[in-house]
Amino acid sequence: MTAPTTQPPSTETTPPLLTGEHWIETLNDGSHVLVRPIRPEDRERESHFIERLSPASRHFRFLGEIREANPALLDQLINVDYKKSMAFVALVHDNGELREVGVSRYSASGDDQHCECAVTVADDWQHRGLGVALMRHLIEVARHNGFRQMFSIDAASNEPMRDLAKYLGFDRKRDPQDAAQVIHTLDL
Template sequence: MADYPQGLVRTRELSDGRAVTIRPIRPEDAEIEQDFVRHLSEESRYSRFMSQLHELSASKLKYFTDIDYDRHLALIAVAVEGDREIEIGVARYVGLPKHDRCEFAIAVDDAWQGSGVARILMTALMDAARERGFRNMQGTVLATNHRMLGFVRRLGFSVHSDAEDPGTVTAERQL
């Protein structure tokens, strides 16, 4: 099993004062990861996965949670609700065949959007990717996802249209 990168665990305060913990995902997080996906609105789920899925298949869930923390890293944001921990956001990168490039994706629970979770996750993800030797990060975004496009532009990504698919654009940034 890959060594757990404990140094990436941190606690942050959101703009509305709520506290979240950011940490790399673990195989034991499969249940909260699945709950997170099921709980997303149809629109958010479609924006993230670009398909009509309602939940992750068993193999996808394993792929998303059992990772090597190097070529594939996922950071989750978790909060405590009552006596249990819930996942409220996740950002991941996966290394591309060209060795110093990786592809990212992110989603935040609808009820937690707009309070800075995505900015915290993306900043931490970019730092971790850079530390692991990646020099370039890119992601596919629906061309109609103006909120995400504004956000990544403010994070320093450039956005260009996708020759193969007019419905999506590629956001790309040197790290």
């Protein structure tokens, strides 16, 4: 796979909150992950992350069956502008390489007041508090960028997302257009 030609955004368009920043998060079990904004050079890492997810985790993330991310989907996932769209990745060292073990993202939805969010954690990194850490950073940046509400459309059967959303203070209601889905909303 070739590297994308997109260059990282200049610091003129990147909010000061994000310029060159990364965090080391200590999770509930004492393990550590590096969290930072996603970059174009994460394209292959993002592809491998999706491929390693269990079928159930991929289904919950994409609300459908997907085995691997096609180039157009990878473009959409990697190319963020740090204002209307944002993504954070969680990385760990695994056999001498950085491996993506989680990602949270939002994208503006129609207007600049609402954004849709998603969070995915690798199956072997779930139940450690990583989803909470990733979402807290995402919520902070969405507020900083002027969004008033964040929402997520999820499978009604996605219990981990239900529990995470409840923990973070999201409201939950059935999707009026699809009884198999729910909508979680958080006023920012």
